[in-house]
Amino acid sequence: MSKRTIYSVVAILIVIGIYGYEHFLKEEEKDEAVFEGTQVKTETNAYFLPSSTTGQVVHHDGYSLSYSETHEQAEWVAYELKKSHLSSTNHKRPYFEIDEAVKTGAAHWRNYKNSGYDRGHLCPAGDRRYTKQAHDETFLTSNISPQEHQFNSGIWNTLEQKVRYWASKYDGVFVITGGVLKEGLETIGEEQVSVPKQFYKVLIDANNGNPKMIAFLMPHQDSKKPLYEFVVSVDSIEKLTGIDFFPQLDDTIENKLEASSSYKGWSF
DNA sequence: CTGTAATGC
DNA sequence: GCATTACAG
Numbered sequence: 028m029s030k031r032t033i034y035s036v037v038a039i040l041i042v043i044g045i046y047g048y049e050h051f052l053k054e055e056e057k058d059e060a061v062f063e064g065t066q067v068k069t070e071t072n073a074y075f076l077p078s079s080t081t082g083q084v085v086h087h088d089g090y091s092l093s094y095s096e097t098h099e100q101a102e103w104v105a106y107e108l109k110k111s112h113l114s115s116t117n118h119k120r121p122y123f124e125i126d127e128a129v130k131t132g133a134a135h136w137r138n139y140k141n142s143g144y145d146r147g148h149l150c151p152a153g154d155r156r157y158t159k160q161a162h163d164e165t166f167l168t169s170n171i172s173p174q175e176h177q178f179n180s181g182i183w184n185t186l187e188q189k190v191r192y193w194a195s196k197y198d199g200v201f202v203i204t205g206g207v208l209k210e211g212l213e214t215i216g217e218e219q220v221s222v223p224k225q226f227y228k229v230l231i232d233a234n235n236g237n238p239k240m241i242a243f244l245m246p247h248q249d250s251k252k253p254l255y256e257f258v259v260s261v262d263s264i265e266k267l268t269g270i271d272f273f274p275q276l277d278d279t280i281e282n283k284l285e286a287s288s289s290y291k292g293w294s295f
Numbered sequence: 296c297t298g299t300a301a302t303g304c
Numbered sequence: 305g306c307a308t309t310a311c312a313g
Contacts, residue, residue, distance in 0.1 A: 120298090122306080145298055153296060180297040180313045188296070249313090 075201045075231060076105055078271040085128045085169065089161040090150040092169055093270075094126075098208045098221035099134040100172045103270060104149035109199040113191060114156040118163070126169035133169045138216020147174030149204050151187045154194075172206045173215055173222045174247070181249035186228060189254055193293065197232045204228040206247075207267055223247055227264045229272055231284075238276075239292045240284045255295055261285035 076084070079093040081102060090106035123136040123146060139146045149170050155161040174183065194200050206223025213222045229242045242264050243257045261272050262285045273281055 119307095147297085151297085174298095176298065177313070184297050184313090191296095 074275060075107075075203070075233075075273060077103055077203055078274055079103075080269045083129065083131065085126065087128070087164055087167075089155050089164050090170070092149075094129045094131070094133065094169055095208055096131040098212070099138070099218050100208070100220060101149055101169055101205055102208055102268065103203050103205040104170055105201070105203045106150050106154070107199060107201050108154050108190065108194040110195055112154065112157050113195055116156050118152075118156065118159050120152075121163045121166050123166050123168050123171065126167040129169050133167070134216070134218045134220050136168055136171075138218050138220045139171075139173060140216075142173060142215040144173035144215060144222065145176045145179045146171040147179045147183070150202075153187065154191065154202075172226070173220055174226075175249070177249040178226075178245075178247055182245065182252075182254070183226065186243060186245070186254055186257075189295070190228070190230065193230070193232070196294065198234050199232070201231045201233065202228065203230075203272060205268075207244075225267075227268070229261055229264060231273065238280065238284065240273075240287070241290055241293050242288075253295070255290050258288055258290045260288040263288070 076091055077093070079102070081093055081095045083094045083096070085092050085094060090104055092101040092104045094100075095102045125135060126133040136146060146168075148165055149172060150165050152162055152165045155165050190200065190202060205227060206221075207225040207227060208221060208223060212224065214220055215222060224247050225244055226247060227242065227244050229240070231238060231240050240261055242259050242261045243254070244259045244264060244267070245257050264270070265272060265285070272285065276284075
């Protein structure tokens with residue numbers, strides 16, 4: 028073969044490659060549009076996604092998030108915890124990585140180094156133990172918030188374990204969680220990652236015809252109080268954060284469920 | 296479970 | 305930077 032022929036073949040291959048790659052990207056986008064738009068709750072984790080106040084929603088395989096560039100962390104992380112997700116498999120802790128899907132640039136883990144605060148998971152690693160891939164995916168810096176170790180390993184951990192208990196008991200729950208982000212918070216690191224003064228968790232169990240919700244709001248400090256002392260209405264968290272939870276629900280149902288601060292139906 | 300830190304290559 | 309080990313609530 029002459030050099031010229033080889034060059035031609037290479038050129039053609041590159042063109043085919045670029046075309047194929049773009050075609051592939053379009054297919055991906057199309058899938059996602061269908062996924063977010065019309066598909067209902069059977070398989071999707073998009074169905075219960077809250078509104079974003081930042082305009083930057085990122086989807087991963089195991090969870091979705093809305094990233095706040097000003098606070099260098101997610102304003103919410105949302106995921107479904109199915110009963111089938113619960114696993115006792117042990118995985119080695121990987122290193123935290125910058126979430127490349129966050130286009131404004133997610134924070135580096137060095138911001139947390141020697142800050143005195145934990146890299147506190149929002150979507151807990153313990154909820155994604157069913158595969159190594161799902162587990163490791165929680166170690167993105169878009170999925171963490173600075174937390175006091177006493178809080179993280181204390182009452183927050185207790186709440187996360189209670190969520191796993193409910194996921195098992197009610198055959199799955201949908202979880203939305205994050206820190207309450209406001210102006211003027213203490214920050215850590217060069218990138219100024221905000222340290223929330225409160226953390227929230229909102230749950231919905233919609234596995235039968237009678238959906239139920241529960242929401243928790245916790246001060247950023249450990250506590251010996253029982254978990255139910257931290258139950259609040261979803262409405263109050265919406266007011267605090269500006270996030271609209273469950274906008275896809277029928278308004279009548281949404282209004283009724285979100286106004287309630289009762290934990291009837293959730294066994295502690 | 297939730298994590299940090301020290302050490303060695 | 306990565307791997308291993310030790311430690312703490």
